[in-house]
Structures are given as structure tokens and as C-alpha cells.
Amino acid sequence: MPIAQAVPVAPPALRRPTRPAAEPILLSPPQLTGQEIHRLAATLESGWIAPAGPVPAAFEAALAPVLGLPQVLATASGTAALHLGYRVLGLVPGDEVWTATLTYVATIAPAVQMGARPRFLDVAEESWTLDPNLLERELARAARAGRLPRAVVPVDLFGQSCDLDAITALCDRWGVAVLCDSAESLGATRRGRPAGQGARLAAFSFNGNKIITAGGGGALASDDPALIAEARRLAAQAKEAAPHYQHETTGYSYGLSSILAAVGLAQLGALPARVEARRAIFARYQAGLGDLPGIAFMPEPDWSRGTRWLTALTLDPAAGAPGREAARLALATAGIESRPVWKPMHLQPAFRRAPRAGGAVAAQLFEQGLCLPSGSALGAAQQARVIGILRGLWNA
């Protein structure tokens, strides 16, 4: 009997009687270059497939000029890179770590797991990233109280660099380290400098939804060779130079597999094209929706050139727009994935008791903000479907 006959068939009432459903449209699916299969074949044939050896090293060497940071460690994930970053900054239980409240949980989760006390700061309306004016006030206050944080962790959100120049200048004044979470913003610049460059450490992600992917993976980068050397030692179980595996401390198994590094190498050359593709998608959304009342796109300050990793916008019902959830559900019904802007960390039950400074800007962006399908392979016809469904909500 053919295997296909063993598959249960939906009863007639559950089958869709009408025209075939249109292809689902995902938020940010990976786009392959066609080179991955060749890189993978060469890697497998070479026998170097562990999370060590020439392929991760080649990926790191290729990343350094793109990041504008000479010291790069490829890691198993962006979260692992952040975890290693916190370790090499010497974070100990009880230390404070300050981050932008508008982010993905991975920014702060490793620090919390290490016993740090998180503190969430609001974002600036002009960039949706950490507000330098608020940071300045809070650092001055913390210095007076003798309670400076171990690290400030700004986040490069949705493809836009934070105002890292202002943030590092403030933190330098008080000797506070900056670990920049650039996981969403590979390829972005501010004042002509790559996202993350200028921070003590910067973390990147090659997860499947990011602008380029290794099928999973990340990187920790710095100007400082000692910090990255220490992260490299910790990423491979903190082995000392001894044949019997001597350990002065404990580490992690956080190296990037050669298999994934091969995929990353095949993707990296496409980064400039991917940035232009995502920016073009953003421009088409702006042209197709920008005239509608109550709609506003994530701003790009004059010092920033982002990647528009995700096109993010706000819908203000008081100004004539549909609610964010109404829009999301209308898209979902048509098989189109969209997602609310990150729920701020200060509103997450996991951080109920964490102190914060401000938060109203981020809370409003969460309430009104929606991220639209932004994959670099999104076709013009697919995008027109998204735009058409959204426009229909204003006519209803």
C-alpha cells in the first residue's frame, strides 16, 4: 500500500472548499545564497567539522572587517556570546546590569542567571533605543549613591544602531563597561561606524531569523585581544595548558560548529545586498501605507543608517488607525505573520520586581507597535498582499 494512503485525511467538513490558500508569508525567514551547499560539502569533505579548527577561524576572520572589530569569537548562539561577555566583564552575583527595556529577553537572561540584578531603562522616541539623556541622569545618580552598574547593555533594535557614541562617552566618564547587544543589527551603521564598534564588547546573532544566518550561531567581538582570548578559553570549558585537562575555573561548550560556520561563510558576502533588500522593503511599506491616518514608522535619526531588519510601525487608534491587535489578527487570518514590537522587560512577569527608570515610551511602542514581514526574499506581489490587507482595515 502506498504510504500516502496511511496519512489520515481531514473529514470533508474540515476541508477548505474554496480556492487554494495563498502561500503563508513569514516574518523574517532565512534566504539562502546558493553557496551554502558548496561550503558545506567542502567542510564535510575536509573532515574539520567540530566547533574548532579552520572553518570557524575563517568565519571569524571574515567577520572582523565587517564588524570593524579586530577580535572575534564565533559562538553557538547570540545568547552564548552575551553570556561570555558578562563572564569576561567579571559580573558577579549582586552586580547591577542596566539595559534598554525594549528588547528581546536574551539580552538580559544570561546576566540574571548569573545572579545579576537587572535594571531597565527607557528608550528614546527618536530611535526606539536606549535613551542617552536618561542614562546620563541615572549614572550620575548611581555614582552619587556609590552603586554604579557592572555593565550597561544598549540594544541595537530591529536593525538600528543605538546612539553608541553618546552611550560610551557617558559610561567612560564613570568607568562602566558597555556590552552592546547588536544581535539584530549586523550591517547597520551610525555616523558611518558599524553597529557595536566602540563598545568594550559587542554581541551578534546568526539565528535563522536574522539578516544573515548560519542556521544558528553568534559572535562576540572587541578591540581588546585579552577579553576575546578569555572568552575563547571559557567557550571551550576553560581548559588550562595541560594534557590532562586542568581547570582553574569552569566554562561552557559554546563554540560554533564548523558545519554552521560554513553556512555563515556562505551567507556573509550577501550582507550588503540583504541590507539594501530590507531597506527597499521598508521603503515599499512606507510608500504603500504612509498616507494612512494614525500610522508612523520606526524613525531613523540623521546619525543612523539601519538595515530595517524588521519594518516596525505604530498604529494609533486615537488618530484613526486600527488597533495593533486588530491588524495583527487580520494579517494572521490571511496567513501572514506579523508580531508586536518586543514586550518591554519591565512589563514581563519574570522581572516584576526589577527596578527601572522610565518605561512609558517602550510601553506605548509595545501597545501600538507591529513588525511586518520583512524577509529579504519577500516578493513585490507578496508585499502588496500585506499592504492591501492593512489598507482594507482603514476602509472598513
Ligand SMILES: *Cc1c(COP(=O)(O)O)cnc(C)c1O
Ligand atoms: C536574536 C537576539 C539575541 C539572541 O540571539 P540567539 O542567536 O537567538 O541566541 C539576543 N538579543 C537580541 C536583541 C536578539 O534579537
